[in-house]
Amino acid sequence: MESILDHVIAKYNYWIYVVLMMIGFYAMIGKRNLVKKLLGMNIFQTAIILFFISTGAKKGGSIPILDKYAALQGQVDVNQVVNPLPHVLMLTAIVVGVSVTGVALAVMQRIYRKYGTLEEDEILHKIENE
Amino acid sequence: MIWQLDLVLLLLVVFCAVATITVKDLLSATIIFSAYSFLMCLLWAEMGAVDVAFTEATVGAGVSTIFFISAIFRTTRRSKD
Numbered sequence: 001m002e003s004i005l006d007h008v009i010a011k012y013n014y015w016i017y018v019v020l021m022m023i024g025f026y027a028m029i030g031k032r033n034l035v036k037k038l039l040g041m042n043i044f045q046t047a048i049i050l051f052f053i054s055t056g057a058k059k060g061g062s063i064p065i066l067d068k069y070a071a072l073q074g075q076v077d078v079n080q081v082v083n084p085l086p087h088v089l090m091l092t093a094i095v096v097g098v099s100v101t102g103v104a105l106a107v108m109q110r111i112y113r114k115y116g117t118l119e120e121d122e123i124l125h126k127i128e129n130e
Numbered sequence: 131m132i133w134q135l136d137l138v139l140l141l142l143v144v145f146c147a148v149a150t151i152t153v154k155d156l157l158s159a160t161i162i163f164s165a166y167s168f169l170m171c172l173l174w175a176e177m178g179a180v181d182v183a184f185t186e187a188t189v190g191a192g193v194s195t196i197f198f199i200s201a202i203f204r205t206t207r208r209s210k211d
Contacts, residue, residue: 016140020147027151033209035156035202039163042194043147046170049182055131057177064178082178090182098189098197105201112205119210 020047032120034111035063038104045097049090056083131177139173139174156209167191 008015024047027040064084066076108118115123141184148165167190175183 013136013140021146023144023151031151031211033156033211035198036151036159036209036211039150039184039198040160042163043150043166045187046167046190048206050170050173053174053177053182059131059143061131061178063180085177089180090179094182094185094189098194100195105197106174106184109201112198118205124160 058088164195
């Protein structure tokens, strides 16, 4: 029992990422307003990015900017530098997320112009009555 | 990585996320989401991912907030939940 609690406390940041992800997921499913759904999707996405970034973090690691000559002569201690591979992958994910947000907001403006509302149930009601 | 700072930032991020999806006014929700993005940027800078941090500060807290505000300005601020 003691060791399970130790594991939970040692990985506290992972638990908080899971909480953030569930908040975003709840907003995507439970909320009826389309802008709220989009905000929830953004929260979900940043939670996943946060998880990936934290896999590259190291205890006592500095930022991954190296001296060129020291790196060429092999004098860099890898344990002192955080892993930059997840950073590069997640940089792409951020840019893709913003473009998805832009397209979703454009579609929302189109929906508002046609149905006059952004609430999901009202839109469905108007579609059924057409 | 200082774990006290890490924990404080993570709790603030969770608080901002809950506030974003509970506030009824969409413009307030967007501004709180901007604060959430900036806290996320601080968290990444603190983890040593400076490139991701400044991309998030410009793109997440800056551009996407402007997108949301302009879209809300052209549609409606009202939200039932």
